[in-house]
Structure formats: C-alpha cells, structure tokens
Amino acid sequence: MSLSAAKSRVMQARTQIETGRLDDVEPTLAAAEGFLAGLDPLDAPHAPAVLAQIAELRAEMAGVLMPEQRTRLSAAEGKLRQAADQRAMGLSPADVELTLDQAAQLLAGIPEHHTEAARAELAAQRARPVSSPLAAPTPPLEPTAPLEPAPAPAAEHPADVASARASRLVEQAWSLVESGRTEAVDAVLGEAAAHLAAVPASPERDGLLVRAEAVRAGMLAADRAEARRRRAGELDRQLSRAEDDLRWQPEQAMPPLRRVLDRLGDDDVIEALGEEGLAEYRGRVAALDERRRAALKASALETALPLVAELERRVAEGPISASDGHEVDRLASGLRSLAFRARQALRAEDDDAPAGLGQVRGEQPGADRPGRAEGDDAEIGAVRLRADAAEAALGALVEDWRVRMRAQAVHDRWLVLLDGVEDWADESDDPAQRPLEEPRLPKTREAVQRLRHFVRDDDGDEAPAIRAVYRAAAETFERAGVRLDAAFGAMLDDAERRPVPLRGPELDRPLHLATAARYTFEGTRFLEANVARAEALHERWQAEVAAVMTARRELYDRLAAEAGAAWPGIVAGHGPVPFAAGAGPGTTILLSRVHNRAGWDFDGGAHPFSLRHDGVVLAGDYEPHVLAALEHAWYELKLDVNDRIPWDVVAVVEGPGTVGERTMVPVRDFGTGLEIGKREEWPPVPCVRLRIIALHAGPVVA
Known part of the structure; x- marks a missing residue:
C-alpha cells in the first residue's frame, strides 16, 4: 500500500497519546498496519521498523492514565488539599479523617506509578496528629522554631482573640506554602498582619511577626522552586518529544530542539534555571542533535542505497532496445525517479535549524553551518556521486538510442523516397518529337522533387550512419538534377531553332516553361539559368511577333487603300x-x-x-x-x-x-x-x- 501513509498514522497516534485523545489511538494504529500490506518491493524493508514502533505505542498505552482515572486522581488531590485546609483551620480530627478517607477511595484502582505523590501526601497527613502544632517548614525555608503556645487567658480579651486568629492565619499561610498553593499566601499573611495590629507589643506578637516573615520567605523560595520546576518541565517535555521523534521519525526531532533553544534565550527561563541549568540543557540539546544527525544519516543511507543500486543495475544492462519513443521516455523517467528519490533521501533535513544550534555544536560564530543531515560526510557524498554517475550513464544510453533511431529513421525515409524511382537514370527523351514541351522524364523529375526536401532537412547531425545517407542523397540529387537540366536545355535548344509562332498557345509556351522550371529545379543549382533562358525566349518571340504584326498592319492598310480606290471602277464595269x-x-x-x-x-x-x-x-x-x-x-x-x-x-x-x-x-x-x-x-x-x-x-x- 503506502509506507509514508503508515508512518503518518503512527505519528498521528503519538500525537493522540500526547493530547489525551486516547480512544482514537487503537483505530489509528490499526489503519497504520493496514497501509503496510502489499508494499512496493523498495519500501518493504522499512516495514519491520514501523511495526516495531506500533508495538511500542501499544505497550505505552498499557501504562497510560485513562481519562476517567485522571479525573479521579485530580479529585483525590483536591481532597488532600481540602484536608490540609481543614487541618489549618483547626477543624475536628474526624472531619479531617473523613476527607482523607474520601481521597483514599478516589485513589483506589489507579496504577500506583501515577499516584505515588498523592499516596505519599495521604500517608504524611495521616501520620501528622491533628491536635499537634504544625511542623516547621523544611529547608530551604529554614523557618524559626514553632512558637510556644501561649497560656490560655483567664478571660476572652479582644487582643487575645486577635492574636489567636493571627496565629491560625500564619499557620494557614504555611500550609498553603507546603501544598504549593502560594497564590493566596500574601492575602492570608496580610489578614494576619491586620489582626496583629490590634495586639499590643509582646514576645508572643514578635514571635508571630517573625513566623510570618519566615512563611513569606518560604513562599518566595517555593515560588522560585516552582518556577524552576515548571520551566524545567516545559523544556523536559520538548526534549522528551525529541527523544520520541528520534525513535520514530528523526527528521521531526528538530522542531522541539529549536523550541528548547528559543526558550533558553528567554528571560524567565534564564532567571529560573541560572547558568548551570542553562549549560545542562544546552548539553542535552547538543547530544540529541548529534543523535538526530546520526539517525538521519542512517535513514538516508538505508533508503538511498537500494535505489542507487537498482539504478546502477538497470543502467549496466546496456543499450536500450525499445523501438517506441514513448516507451523510452517512460523507461527513462522511471529510472530517473530512482535517482530523484535517492537524492530526496539524502537531502537536507535541518535547513531550518536555529542559528544557535551551531554554537551548541561547538562551531565558531560566523562559520558555515552544515545545512544537511549528511554535512560533509564522505559516505553520503559517495552515494550522491554514484547516483549522479548512474543518471549520467542513463542519459548517455538514451542519447545513444536517439542517435540510432534518428539514423534508422533517416535511412528508412531514404528508402521510401527511392521507392518507384530507382531506375530514373534509364529514362530518355527526344525534344524534337514534342517541341516546346517539358522533357518527358517523370521518374527523374520525381526523384529531384523528393530529394529536394530530404536534402533540405539535413540538420548537420554528425552521426556516421546519418551522414552516409545524406551524402548519398546529395549525390543522387545532383546527378538527377544534371540529367534533368540537360534534357531541359536540349528542349530549349530545339525551341530556339524553330520559327516564331505568330499566335496561339505556342507563342506563350516559353512562359509556361519558365514556370515549370521554377518548380522542377527548385533547390538545385540549375534553377536560375533555366528560368532565365525560358523567359529570354519568351521575350524574343514577343518582340519578333510584334514586328511581324506591325508589318502586316502596314501592308493591310496600304492594300485596303488601294482596293478602295479600285473598287468603284470594277463596279462600274459590271x-x-x-x-x-x-x-x-x-x-x-x-x-x-x-x-x-x-x-x-x-x-x-x-x-x-x-x-x-x-x-x-x-x-x-x-x-x-x-x-x-x-x-x-x-x-x-x-x-x-x-x-x-x-x-x-x-x-x-x-x-x-x-x-x-x-x-x-x-x-x-x-x-x-x-x-x-x-x-x-x-x-x-x-x-x-x-x-x-x-x-x-x-x-x-x-
């Protein structure tokens, strides 16, 4: 069927997995398997690699989190955050435990490798007594030691209420920091500060203020860690995609690498990763690019070598034996397509590589960056030279066939022209038997007329077989022209010796002979002389006839005058x-x-x-x-x-x-x-x- 269509379906299935359209993955993989049936012999060797990719995707699907499981995991994480909030607000242990049980029920049935973090959080919350004070934040926050609980006042004083509320708010803010929901920490600490404003100065108040600042410092550290985690996760996803592309379609690995390099130049990534992190990711990009280049080379050779070998084998079979030009064109087009497909396989795959990639590879700024997957690789260059040489040899075979066919066509046309007039040299004619008529040499005249166009069509082709035919044609054309010229000249000799016809068709015959000479001797060296001689004879006869007619008119007029004078006497006598x-x-x-x-x-x-x-x-x-x-x-x-x-x-x-x-x-x-x-x-x-x-x-x- 189609190797490219199968690869396209595999790539489509990969995208469906990444975008969460998991229900469409299996039908797409089945379509890919269908396209691998009945492949062209040149594409069949690539089918096992595609089948292996299909198997990998199916194995990956076995461990993928399905949409319903994803929904339950998200709900369980929400319950864990709810339990933390309940703990921070001082709700009863029963309420907290109920929420944790709900989280455990939601996590049941989800593969453990997807729920490791959630289960660890569930275990940590259950291990922490609800009535005990909240533990201090772990490094790098390094908060101050937990405040000693203040002795319960004998009576509910407003300052004591404000202090208690501020203490709960500070602990709630710390819980938010621990759970990673830092977006509300500033608001909670601001509310705690408002309550502390109503509390008189005391060691307890000072302790709460120190604790609040420690929580704020923890929030900033958590924000920085979260920013680094998010930026690193973003870059890791692109690199992971590049890794997958290297296994499936190496030519598609450049876009994610380009996106990583682009992001490494953005201020937010630079701030989040620092120089050490940037260097680490540049190194990973360079390593993946080297793998990409090696994979492209291997793929190019795997595709191009069989095509070039097939082209070389077909060219080595020798001269083309076809007799029809369309058949030769189809044959040559098919063989040239092998060279074209080989070059396509060797063609550049990273022409759109970002400018920074050269420096990642260790190239000097401003140096020529290889624009092709093969770069200056000698093995790839050798394959390209083989393709060029085989295609040049094919061109030579086609040209050799065209020369042979032109020679055969010229020879066949020569034989057709001679058909029926081969014995033209045996003709003879006597101009005295038919005065003022063209020589009766029909075969000689036909030979001249046929060969005139044939010789005129000589395009100067230097092929020996073609030159031999045209030389023979030119010699025959000359000899037939000489014979026809001699007969025409003899006819004009006879006409010039005859008396001038005074009227009738004979008087106009020289004009007809001049016209006949223009047609008969066209393309020969005898044209001008014979036309000029016939026209000269016409002019001489016309002049002589005009003189005779003038003399007769004068005689007529003189005799008519004499007859008119004599007639009355004759009448009178009768x-x-x-x-x-x-x-x-x-x-x-x-x-x-x-x-x-x-x-x-x-x-x-x-x-x-x-x-x-x-x-x-x-x-x-x-x-x-x-x-x-x-x-x-x-x-x-x-x-x-x-x-x-x-x-x-x-x-x-x-x-x-x-x-x-x-x-x-x-x-x-x-x-x-x-x-x-x-x-x-x-x-x-x-x-x-x-x-x-x-x-x-x-x-x-x-």
Whole structure:
C-alpha cells in the first residue's frame, strides 16, 4: 500500500497519546498496519521498523492514565488539599479523617506509578496528629522554631482573640506554602498582619511577626522552586518529544530542539534555571542533535542505497532496445525517479535549524553551518556521486538510442523516397518529337522533387550512419538534377531553332516553361539559368511577333487603300443594280457593306457566302478569280480578312435553291415531356443562289 501513509498514522497516534485523545489511538494504529500490506518491493524493508514502533505505542498505552482515572486522581488531590485546609483551620480530627478517607477511595484502582505523590501526601497527613502544632517548614525555608503556645487567658480579651486568629492565619499561610498553593499566601499573611495590629507589643506578637516573615520567605523560595520546576518541565517535555521523534521519525526531532533553544534565550527561563541549568540543557540539546544527525544519516543511507543500486543495475544492462519513443521516455523517467528519490533521501533535513544550534555544536560564530543531515560526510557524498554517475550513464544510453533511431529513421525515409524511382537514370527523351514541351522524364523529375526536401532537412547531425545517407542523397540529387537540366536545355535548344509562332498557345509556351522550371529545379543549382533562358525566349518571340504584326498592319492598310480606290471602277464595269426581292436569274446585283454569315447562321459547307438581306436568304459561290484573291490574302500575305469587316459584293442571280439554316431544337424527356436541353440542327430553307463575280473586303479586291 503506502509506507509514508503508515508512518503518518503512527505519528498521528503519538500525537493522540500526547493530547489525551486516547480512544482514537487503537483505530489509528490499526489503519497504520493496514497501509503496510502489499508494499512496493523498495519500501518493504522499512516495514519491520514501523511495526516495531506500533508495538511500542501499544505497550505505552498499557501504562497510560485513562481519562476517567485522571479525573479521579485530580479529585483525590483536591481532597488532600481540602484536608490540609481543614487541618489549618483547626477543624475536628474526624472531619479531617473523613476527607482523607474520601481521597483514599478516589485513589483506589489507579496504577500506583501515577499516584505515588498523592499516596505519599495521604500517608504524611495521616501520620501528622491533628491536635499537634504544625511542623516547621523544611529547608530551604529554614523557618524559626514553632512558637510556644501561649497560656490560655483567664478571660476572652479582644487582643487575645486577635492574636489567636493571627496565629491560625500564619499557620494557614504555611500550609498553603507546603501544598504549593502560594497564590493566596500574601492575602492570608496580610489578614494576619491586620489582626496583629490590634495586639499590643509582646514576645508572643514578635514571635508571630517573625513566623510570618519566615512563611513569606518560604513562599518566595517555593515560588522560585516552582518556577524552576515548571520551566524545567516545559523544556523536559520538548526534549522528551525529541527523544520520541528520534525513535520514530528523526527528521521531526528538530522542531522541539529549536523550541528548547528559543526558550533558553528567554528571560524567565534564564532567571529560573541560572547558568548551570542553562549549560545542562544546552548539553542535552547538543547530544540529541548529534543523535538526530546520526539517525538521519542512517535513514538516508538505508533508503538511498537500494535505489542507487537498482539504478546502477538497470543502467549496466546496456543499450536500450525499445523501438517506441514513448516507451523510452517512460523507461527513462522511471529510472530517473530512482535517482530523484535517492537524492530526496539524502537531502537536507535541518535547513531550518536555529542559528544557535551551531554554537551548541561547538562551531565558531560566523562559520558555515552544515545545512544537511549528511554535512560533509564522505559516505553520503559517495552515494550522491554514484547516483549522479548512474543518471549520467542513463542519459548517455538514451542519447545513444536517439542517435540510432534518428539514423534508422533517416535511412528508412531514404528508402521510401527511392521507392518507384530507382531506375530514373534509364529514362530518355527526344525534344524534337514534342517541341516546346517539358522533357518527358517523370521518374527523374520525381526523384529531384523528393530529394529536394530530404536534402533540405539535413540538420548537420554528425552521426556516421546519418551522414552516409545524406551524402548519398546529395549525390543522387545532383546527378538527377544534371540529367534533368540537360534534357531541359536540349528542349530549349530545339525551341530556339524553330520559327516564331505568330499566335496561339505556342507563342506563350516559353512562359509556361519558365514556370515549370521554377518548380522542377527548385533547390538545385540549375534553377536560375533555366528560368532565365525560358523567359529570354519568351521575350524574343514577343518582340519578333510584334514586328511581324506591325508589318502586316502596314501592308493591310496600304492594300485596303488601294482596293478602295479600285473598287468603284470594277463596279462600274459590271453595271449592277441593288438587290430587290423577285430579281430574276441573270440579274447582276450589288450588295454594299454586308457581312458574310456562312458558317454562323447558314451552312458554310454548301455555299461559302450567305446572309439574310431584306428578309431574303442569299447564298453564293465565288468565281475562281475571287476565291484566288481571298486565298492570296489569307495564306500568302497572312492578312486577317474575315466576316467581321463589311464586304461589297457584285453577283449574278442564278435562281432559287436551298441552304441549311442553323436552328436550336429543344430536347425533351421521353417520359415527362419536359425540356432537358437543346441540340443544333441545319434544316434547309429556301434561298436565292448567287454567283459572286466581284468582291471588295478590306485589302482584297477582285
């Protein structure tokens, strides 16, 4: 269960005995025995000592005065004081004897070692005749001899009455001194002095005054003796408690010793004990402190040595074989706790020792006082060094395990990175087969990307196994980067030899290649060169395309001006009329500034020219010379002649015909009839067929 809980219950039982809570002692001791069941193997050797302490307490309880007995003893002591008062007041012997019998009855059944003083007092009072004069006080009071009884007066005179009363009061005061109840002596002697004031001067009066002073001197001596007894009793109780603590828990012995030293410096104790008494108690404190220090050392070694030996044994088993970091942490924490518990056992137990204790031990004022139970003890120091060495060896084992695990983790990660790309060096690529595309070396690229992060994570660990893996990774990373750089460079060489694409995705490919190079070559020494080369190619192509486009625009503008100037003469030569619905075959018509909708609104595959004009669908075919002029502009001059610019057309009506018209037909669900989409159809519609004999479209004229 718990050794510390058992010790705590034993200490609690000791306190219950000291404070008179005797009914709670046995249950507390039983609880202490229960905590000793099933102790940890390291605590089990301490169990016999605790059981011995429990047995001592039970033996002590056998002789303890129980509360009911204490009450009877106190009542008996009260009866003894009452009998003394009765004797002092001159009551009848029968009354005194009755009171003494009551005291004897109260003392019956109480163990004799608790009633020795009371029984002695009872015997003394019974041995003293009631009618006889009170005996003189014993030294150190040294009172004067008892006064001779005065002859009885022939008649009751007031002075005689006062003298008799004063005599009884003086004897009562002496009885109070004898019984230790000195607090009322001054008042009784004062009353006696008041009665003596009414008594004329006489030898008897002088004798009473001397007797009163002797009683007063006895009172002062008794007060001093009582003060010494009380102070000594107070100090003895603390020292007795320290004695008990030395048997039970030596670490708890310092507080009572500290209280004794503190009291030895108080004026009332100094006055009561004197120098000789003070020296005696200082010597007793020093002796107990030496025993305390020796007990603490023995207890510290008894606890610490098995812990240190266990730690050394576990460390001597060699390298840690666990594979899980949490398991290693738990193992190391458990072993470090052995060292911690050993140091706790060796730790200082008297750090709070009072400053005066050093001088009691004989140390020089101002010298360094040992703050630990072991002081400068070589044996304790050796145990501490063993604990430190074993814990350092444990730290070395843990660090060795961490190095081995880091090396294994690095090696395993290296194997995972190579998985699937081991044969990257066997890849090849021909840039001519895919111009303006990244090299098709997927495994090489993957190897570079994986190793880039792996090499970057190198923290400079100098462990040989880790260094070997990172060296291999760096070499592979470099070789794969060189291969990828060569393939990328060959692709750019091919791109630089090709003609400049004027439009379309090909023109923007260098920008995409620059982006790809940033990702592909990140972390390599080839990044900047490849990105710069791809961006330079993009800039060159853009400049060349801009120059081509400028030249074409200038050509377009010049030819458009020439075509515009030639067109009126061509129209005049054909003599066309504006188109009107109902124009018959053979009619030459003129269509001005119209837009060709072939391929958009009408089927361009059937007729290359078509539109809807004044509600009539017109569909025409080019004369060969007209088609040749358009194709020359499109394919040879690379001019943009399209349906976005207005056309002027001279055509001959061929007659009626049909042409497909673009129509969006709704698609409906077969079951519900709901529209679910649309599809494109080209149903034929009536049209007027034309033969185009002349054309003006931007730079084209024919």
